Amino acid sequence: MVSAPAAAAPWSRPARVAASAAILVYLVAVVVPPLAGPPPASDLARVLIQPLRPLVGTLALGHGYRFFAPNPGPGHSLRYRVSRSDGSSLAGSLPDATADRPRLLYHRRFMVAEKIAALVPPADAPDDVRQRARGDWLPLVRGVAGQVLERHRGVVVEIELVEHHLPGPEELGDRPAGESAGAGEGEAPGGDVVVPLGTFTWQGAPGGAGVAR
Numbered sequence: 642m643v644s645a646p647a648a649a650a651p652w653s654r655p656a657r658v659a660a661s662a663a664i665l666v667y668l669v670a671v672v673v674p675p676l677a678g679p680p681p682a683s684d685l686a687r688v689l690i691q692p693l694r695p696l697v698g699t700l701a702l703g704h705g706y707r708f709f710a711p712n713p714g715p716g717h718s719l720r721y722r723v724s725r726s727d728g729s730s731l732a733g734s735l736p737d738a739t740a741d742r743p744r745l746l747y748h749r750r751f752m753v754a755e756k757i758a759a760l761v762p763p764a765d766a767p768d769d770v771r772q773r774a775r776g777d778w779l780p781l782v783r784g785v786a787g788q789v790l791e792r793h794r795g796v797v798v799e800i801e802l803v804e805h806h807l808p809g810p811e812e813l814g815d816r817p818a819g820e821s822a823g824a825g826e827g828e829a830p831g832g833d834v835v836v837p838l839g840t841f842t843w844q845g846a847p848g849g850a851g852v853a854r
Contacts, residue, residue: 674703716807717757717805719753719803721799721801734803736751737750760774783841796843799837799839799841801836806833
C-alpha cells in the first residue's frame with residue numbers, strides 16, 4: 642500500500658513576513674527607476690530610489706522605459722560634411738534611417754549620438770561649464786570624426802550636433818498645413834537646435850582614426 646505524500650510544512654509567520662517584504666522591495670525597485678529618470682520626474686521617486694540604487698544596479702533594473710512614453714524628449718543626431726582631397730564633398734548624418742542596415746546598426750549609431758548629446762551642455766550654459774564638459778565629449782567626437790573620414794576617404798570633416806524638435810499637439814494644431822516652425826538663433830528650420838562640435842582633419846595612417854581639432 643502506497644502511503645500518501647506528506648503535506649508540506651506551512652511557512653512560519655516570520656518567514657511569510659520576510660518573503661512579502663522581499664517581494665514588495667523588488668516591485669518598488671522595478672517601478673521607481675522609470676519614475677526617477679530624466680526630467681520631468683517625480684521628486685518622491687528620486688528620494689525613494691536612493692537606498693535602492695545598489696539593488697537596481699545589481700539586477701539591471703534601471704531601464705529607460707520613459708524614453709518612449711509618456712513624454713519622450715527630443716532626439717539627436719550628428720550631422721557632418723566631409724571634404725576630400727580632390728575638392729569634392731559630401732554630407733551625411735549619424736544615424737541615417739535610409740542607409741543604416743540592419744536596424745541594429747541604426748540603433749547603435751543613434752545611441753552614439755544620444756551619448757554625446759548627454760555630455761554637451763546647452764548653448765546658453767556658462768563658459769566654464771562648457772569648457773569642463775569639453776573634455777568629456779571631445780574624445781568621443783574625435784572617434785566619430787576619424788571613422789567618418791576613413792570611411793569616406795576625406796581630409797576634413799565638420800560635425801554638428803542636431804537636437805530634433807518634437808512639436809506638441811498645440812503647435813501642430815495652430816500651424817497651417819505645410820508650414821514649418823521658424824528658426825531662431827542656433828536653430829534650424831523646424832525648431833531643431835544645432836550645436837557645432839568642430840572641424841577635424843585626418844592625421845592617421847590608412848586604417849587609423851587620428852584626428853585633430
